[in-house]
Amino acid sequence: MSETVEQVQNLIQQRYKAGFFTDIEADKVRAGLDEEIIAMISAKKNEPAWMLEWRLKAFHHWQTMKTPNWALLKVPAIDFQAIHYYAAPKQKNRPKSLDEVDPKLLETFDKLGVPLHERARLAGVAVDAVFDSVSVGTTFQKELKEAGVIFCSFSEAVQEHPELVQEYLGSVVPYTDNYFAALNSAVFSDGSFVYIPEGTRCPMELSTYFRINARDTGQFERTLIIAEPGAEVSYLEGCTAPMRDENQLHAAVVELVARKKAKIKYSTVQNWYPGDENGKGGIYNFVTKRGDCREDDARISWTQVETGSAITWKYPSCILRGDRSAGEFYSVALTHNHQQADTGTKMIHLGKDTTSKIISKGISAGKSNNTYRGLVRIAKRAENARNYTQCDSLLIGKTCGAHTFPYIESANATAKIEHEATTSRIGEDQLFYCRSRGLDEEDAVAMIVDGFCKEVFKELPMEFAVEAKALLEISLEGAVG
Amino acid sequence: MSALIDQLAPESGLPDDSHAEVRRRAQARLMSQGFPDPKTEAWKYTSLRVLEKREFQGIGQQAVPRCALPFAADVLAFDNGQYNPDASTLPDGVRLEPLDAQSLETLDYAGREDAFAWLNLARFEQAWKLSIDAPLARPLVLAFATSDDFSGAVHPRLHIELAANASATLVEWQHGQGEGLVNLVEQIHLNPNARLHHLVQRQHGELAWVQRTDVSIERDADYRFHALDGGGRLVRQDLRLDLLQAGAHGEIDGVALLDSRQHVDYHTAINHQVGHTTSRESFRMMADGTGVGVFNGRIYIARGADDSHSDLNTGNLLLSDSARINTKPELEIYAEDVTASHGATIGQLEDSALFYLRTRGIPTQEAMALLKFGFAAEPLENIENDTLRDWLMVLLNEHLGSF
Numbered sequence: 030m031s032e033t034v035e036q037v038q039n040l041i042q043q044r045y046k047a048g049f050f051t052d053i054e055a056d057k058v059r060a061g062l063d064e065e066i067i068a069m070i071s072a073k074k075n076e077p078a079w080m081l082e083w084r085l086k087a088f089h090h091w092q093t094m095k096t097p098n099w100a101l102l103k104v105p106a107i108d109f110q111a112i113h114y115y116a117a118p119k120q121k122n123r124p125k126s127l128d129e130v131d132p133k134l135l136e137t138f139d140k141l142g143v144p145l146h147e148r149a150r151l152a153g154v155a156v157d158a159v160f161d162s163v164s165v166g167t168t169f170q171k172e173l174k175e176a177g178v179i180f181c182s183f184s185e186a187v188q189e190h191p192e193l194v195q196e197y198l199g200s201v202v203p204y205t206d207n208y209f210a211a212l213n214s215a216v217f218s219d220g221s222f223v224y225i226p227e228g229t230r231c232p233m234e235l236s237t238y239f240r241i242n243a244r245d246t247g248q249f250e251r252t253l254i255i256a257e258p259g260a261e262v263s264y265l266e267g268c269t270a271p272m273r274d275e276n277q278l279h280a281a282v283v284e285l286v287a288r289k290k291a292k293i294k295y296s297t298v299q300n301w302y303p304g305d306e307n308g309k310g311g312i313y314n315f316v317t318k319r320g321d322c323r324e325d326d327a328r329i330s331w332t333q334v335e336t337g338s339a340i341t342w343k344y345p346s347c348i349l350r351g352d353r354s355a356g357e358f359y360s361v362a363l364t365h366n367h368q369q370a371d372t373g374t375k376m377i378h379l380g381k382d383t384t385s386k387i388i389s390k391g392i393s394a395g396k397s398n399n400t401y402r403g404l405v406r407i408a409k410r411a412e413n414a415r416n417y418t419q420c421d422s423l424l425i426g427k428t429c430g431a432h433t434f435p436y437i438e439s440a441n442a443t444a445k446i447e448h449e450a451t452t453s454r455i456g457e458d459q460l461f462y463c464r465s466r467g468l469d470e471e472d473a474v475a476m477i478v479d480g481f482c483k484e485v486f487k488e489l490p491m492e493f494a495v496e497a498k499a500l501l502e503i504s505l506e507g508a509v510g
Numbered sequence: 511m512s513a514l515i516d517q518l519a520p521e522s523g524l525p526d527d528s529h530a531e532v533r534r535r536a537q538a539r540l541m542s543q544g545f546p547d548p549k550t551e552a553w554k555y556t557s558l559r560v561l562e563k564r565e566f567q568g569i570g571q572q573a574v575p576r577c578a579l580p581f582a583a584d585v586l587a588f589d590n591g592q593y594n595p596d597a598s599t600l601p602d603g604v605r606l607e608p609l610d611a612q613s614l615e616t617l618d619y620a621g622r623e624d625a626f627a628w629l630n631l632a633r634f635e636q637a638w639k640l641s642i643d644a645p646l647a648r649p650l651v652l653a654f655a656t657s658d659d660f661s662g663a664v665h666p667r668l669h670i671e672l673a674a675n676a677s678a679t680l681v682e683w684q685h686g687q688g689e690g691l692v693n694l695v696e697q698i699h700l701n702p703n704a705r706l707h708h709l710v711q712r713q714h715g716e717l718a719w720v721q722r723t724d725v726s727i728e729r730d731a732d733y734r735f736h737a738l739d740g741g742g743r744l745v746r747q748d749l750r751l752d753l754l755q756a757g758a759h760g761e762i763d764g765v766a767l768l769d770s771r772q773h774v775d776y777h778t779a780i781n782h783q784v785g786h787t788t789s790r791e792s793f794r795m796m797a798d799g800t801g802v803g804v805f806n807g808r809i810y811i812a813r814g815a816d817d818s819h820s821d822l823n824t825g826n827l828l829l830s831d832s833a834r835i836n837t838k839p840e841l842e843i844y845a846e847d848v849t850a851s852h853g854a855t856i857g858q859l860e861d862s863a864l865f866y867l868r869t870r871g872i873p874t875q876e877a878m879a880l881l882k883f884g885f886a887a888e889p890l891e892n893i894e895n896d897t898l899r900d901w902l903m904v905l906l907n908e909h910l911g912s913f
Contacts, residue, residue, distance in 0.1 A: 099551065101842075407856075409831065424846045427814070433841040438555075439856045442828040448854040452843045 057246065058115040064088065067215055070115045074184045074218075077191060087204035087214030094208045100342055100371035101400045101432055105276070107313065112278060114216040116246040157182060157221045157237045159250055169233065176232045178262075179224035183251055186222035193224060197255055201284035201321045201348070209280040209315040209342075213249045217282070220250035225260035225291075234490055239268040239281075247278035254284070256291035258324070263294040265493050268301055268337070276304075276339060278313045285320035287327035289351065293320060294330045296493050297345075300500055301337035306395070308367025311339025318345035322354030322380075330357040331374065332488045334497040339368060344402065346375035349383035349411075356385040359485040363501060364397035364429070373403035373435075378414040378444070387418040388484050393429035400432040407444040414441060420450040423481055514545050514562050518663055518691075519629055529637070532614045536631035543622045552623035555804040555836040556775040560744045561718055566690060570659035577683045580904075581897045583649040586640075590656050591664030591692055593636060597653075603644035603676075609637035609669055617697075626720045626746075630665040630695040637667040642678045649679040649898070656717060660688030669697045672704035672731075679895065682710040686717035686742065696723040700731035702755070708735045709898060710764075711905065714742025722748040730757035736893055737764035738902045740909055741772035741801070750779045753787035753818075762791040763889035767909055768801030768833070775804035782811040782818040785845070791822040792889045796882065797833035808840040809850055816847035823853040827885055859885075882910050 204214035304311025320329035347356025376385035422431035463473035546553035587597035867877035
């Protein structure tokens, strides 16, 4: 066994494969955060007055707030005045089509395996690529338009569909929600906007790829997905950043609105730079993601594979407001070296006959700490609500930690809630069994870890399942086949 | 919250005795931290409003109820928080002495969650050390009772030490009347190879009861806790087990039954400080009327505490739409070669089980009582002593009759 541990530990020190830097001229605002900077960001994006007003309100609220300290995380003090809140690759004008996009940018996304160009056609996934603070291109615009689907950068949406943005922005995550949501609301620079009209099933999967490139910047994107009654969409999100010694901040907000009988499936493969084996550098990932099943029979499903970031603070949640609405959360969180993750979900049952399911798999290696933190709340009028939660943690090595903090609150006597959690290392008996069948130790570990995560992987769309598996291979090569 | 400070811990009035220095330090800590508020994680679901509204006065003149137990036992009576030697018998092998100042000097209660432990340290009226030096033949009962006209705030403190190889069954019989506050702190230490079976049978009316029980367990010692908790207006029980040396074993089993105007909050922590230690916990809560049940069960396994094993499960029955259950099982694991698990459920009586019993000719009310009993009795079933188990089962049955 000790040999295996050694092997695994050697392998988890694999290099971060998305760690390159693209040398591209960037348009950066000065570092610091004040009203002037916010006005500057708003002006650069040519935003209407109400948008700037909203940002400033958020900023003023943020100034009254304190950094949250309840998570099981050691977060070094962040100097919010040292961050550049806006950085964009220099382009003369916004490109009209992908052909006009700087080839260097396209090359970056190509290198990351994100098909923006011809390959997109083969993959059949519409992609919005966000480079530092702005969206650089969205594929398949025409096909989506035909279906009535709006998929564009957030800045474009503010220009082209202000009424939708104004109606829904902050309706799921108000700027008063938490410290990082308030910060994001004040300075967010871009992100993706999705609108699926009534009764429409989005003809292809939508995807956003986030890339932090510039130094000393933070990325603050905002995603808003609206599914009108009977609409359906599957949305994928991926992220990477170059390897750097200093830490960079990523504070995103994602809002989902599902109306009557609408379905939204949101999948994330998060692979921000995690820092080196000594814990130097890496992204601080403080993200607020929340879905609102606003009307009856709505359904929201979150799937996440979290392998990156030095610090992850993220709780994709569902507000089950409509009767018979359903929320799901599937998560694999892997931490190694000095990574810290405090992640989980909240399922707030408000409507009758609402159901939720939580499957969380945590893998800790190296000197990392991996925490599941979840809340299941059954409100008084949520008759017959049902929740099932399963949280499993796998420990690899003697210096890591795995923690589980589920909050379960019930105020309705017809609700049923089940929660299970286990923590263990890879069992010697399991290893022995596999080896007695002729597998070497490495393959045996691979098989066991793969099996451990399978329930979550099978929820991912095909393209992402492949990427997720590959990512675990990088992080735990030899542990995943 | 400052009203509570003024009521319970006024700047003046600290007893000037041989513990004065310890008291002064504890008071300073309490003042700097304050009492918990709704933002204090460990008191998130338990409000102190009930206490704020109370005016604490005298400890009362009336007689306290005496325990009548269906088994032979030695009783130590604590009436309105004070030891009453006239109503007590000390068996051989047991000593009860005032606690020396030294034992209090190294105590430390971290954080705001422990405000009541600091309050106790600053204000205790009496502090006793109970030493159990040899195996005891029959149960030792600690009878805590308050009288009908009790409206004071008392802070009893009891340190219990079991010598190496000693063994005992300790029954805490707690029946509080009146509208005061009892803020009890117990420190229990088990020396190597000692065995302690600790039963708590609690039934308070309007009384507010805050209790901290810290248990430290040395090599091959064995601690078992059983509670049959009938609740009270405000009951808060902190129970912490520290498994300090290899072979230490701890178990917690309990059931709390809540009805209207009752609030019961159990915060348990099992800390595996070293490897080769084992523990398990099973806790059930049943809430009817406007009862509120809170359960927070933590399992902590320290770095390097390999070969530690722990399992916790908590089941909850919510019987009324005005009742509430908040439960939080926690795992905090820093060692690799361990197994730790927890499970939690909240639900109601199964319709199918009820239907089954009714098809067998059992009337609905009786069938429901049977199912409730089956649910609530489970944590008490593993009590090894038949007499004690039967005693609690009878009490449970009586209690459920009133549900």
